[in-house]
Amino acid sequence: MTEPKRWSHSGSEVDPVLRSVARYAQDLKPSDAALQRLLKGTAKPRHRRPNLRRFTAAVALGMAAAFGGVAFASYGTTWLRSFQSPTVAPRPTAPRKAPPRAVAPPPAPAAAPSVVAPPERSATPTPRLASPASAEAPSASVATDAELLQRARASVASSPALALALTREHAARFSSSLLTEERQALSIEALSRLGRRSEARQGLSEFEETFPRSPYRRRLRALVAP
């Protein structure tokens, strides 16, 4: 059986947003600070563990895992070869065995919004040594989907009418976009800034029903409120 292309592969036929998400997920790692704390926390033997009961339970379960639960066969260091496997996207990934480096999540293909590392993941955000986006031409589709929204976002404060038009275009062209939440938040903001209060309020109440845990909620409420 031939292996399918991974979602992260530039030639895969998956939704470009999913491709970006897969790449983002592949590069998640603890920040240097978190790694240092981890080293410190595991440096001394058991007696430093604050919650002994929980640790014992974890050990017991770990034994179960080793002997029966999820009994993997040995695959040794062959997994490292997957990084040189021809089925993996031919992007220059830095070897995983390299010493940990502070790293920002990979930039999405050129025209899409840049990604900022949250504090917990990268103490000192530095540019990636090997960027998947720079290794190959960005897909036209993902540049358009996320880029449209980025343009809408960039213009919403200064030209809300333009922003609204861009969200309408996005809705028409990418009706099942995975970034629907972002689009709806932007259109509500644009309506509010255009003074179209009742439409903005209506949009917000629908938005809150669909996305009750959205991080955009609070700011939208502040914008739409009288």
Next chain:
Amino acid sequence: MSGEHAALVVEHAPFVWRVLIHLGVPHSRLEDASQEVFLVLLSGKYAGRSAIQSFLYGVCRNVASLERRRQRDAREVVTDELPETVVQPAQEGELWIKRAHERLVQALSRLDEEQRQVFVLFELEQLSMDEIARAMQAPLSTCYSRLYAARETVQSELRRRKLQKVEASS
């Protein structure tokens, strides 16, 4: 001895971190959960170097289960929402991929454990299907079925607009 321990932690921390994230451990709990995984690894329960990734995945699974149980017992509402203070207009552009990734993690929680394992190991940890079949001690064809089923479920979950609402009420 501690030098060897440190090297193990440094080498495998990224793998453990990612696996825990994709098994649904909230970001606020990741450091503690990783520490638990490595304490198990370093407690002497692991026998030989060769199967270490297998062992670690199994421990991650169990630690993730413990986390879920702990949250339920404590009746905590662990909100893993992005801090609202960062949601400023200039920074919203950087949030979309984090939000989309959150939705991926939620979709993965809908899979059965074997499907999730194949998906995580193939798509994210980039093992080959052969390696995964050996690791899971399952026929290659079974692993392929699991991968395709996982992809199908994840994609349809991500397209459901009401995903957030279902999460809130479940």
